[in-house]
Amino acid sequence: MDILCDVFLNNTGCKQCGECGLQLETERRIGLATVFKLKCEECDFSITFCNSPVSQKYDNPRSKVYDINVRLVYALRAIGKGAAGGVVLCGLMNLPPPPPNKFAKYNEQIGDIAEDVAIATMHKATEAAVAENDYHRHISAAFDVSWQKRGHT
Numbered sequence: 528m529d530i531l532c533d534v535f536l537n538n539t540g541c542k543q544c545g546e547c548g549l550q551l552e553t554e555r556r557i558g559l560a561t562v563f564k565l566k567c568e569e570c571d572f573s574i575t576f577c578n579s580p581v582s583q584k585y586d587n588p589r590s591k592v593y594d595i596n597v598r599l600v601y602a603l604r605a606i607g608k609g610a611a612g613g614v615v616l617c618g619l620m621n622l623p624p625p626p627p628n629k630f631a632k633y634n635e636q637i638g639d640i641a642e643d644v645a646i647a648t649m650h651k652a653t654e655a656a657v658a659e660n661d662y663h664r665h666i667s668a669a670f671d672v673s674w675q676k677r678g679h680t
Contacts, residue, residue: 528553535565543572558625559617560593592633599625600633 528551535549548568554575555562566573579595603613610630617624660666 541567541570541572542574543567544570546570556623557593558596558629559599559622560595561623592636596625596629597633597637600630601637604634604637 532551535551537547539549540547541549544567546567546569550566550568552564552566553561554564560577560579562575562577564573564575577593579593581591582594582597599613603609603616606612608616610625610627613625613630614627656666657664
């Protein structure tokens with residue numbers, strides 16, 4: 528953030544008046560998403576922007592989520608870590624910690640999307656099996672219900 532502030536202050540001219548001296552301020556944070564305000568010291572020019580695209584929530588189109596926050600939760604899930612791992616990671620990366628009360632919401636949303644993808648994939652596999660069986664829907668299936676660990680069935 529300090530490097531960006533220095534670059535804007537000393538090297539970037541205002542779009543409106545042409546003077547150098549643009550100030551970069553953090554307007555608000557939503558997890559890892561940050562809304563910035565770039566404003567000119569000389570005139571009234573300012574622009575607000577975010578470091579992450581905003582998407583519609585999967586289960587509520589009127590509600591919005593920041594892509595960077597969803598990706599953080601998904602990445603942590605992919606490596607087998609949770610909210611505590613996110614706090615450690617963000618601390619080591621000198622980033623603001625993710626709010627713990629939001630982690631479960633993103634986790635649930637990712638789970639819902641994964642379930643929908645799994646169902647769609649199973650339907651596609653079913654249709655491929657039916658096509659391979661001359662379009663007859665009566666297909667035999669065998670299942671091994673034993674767990675892949677010793678002593679579990």
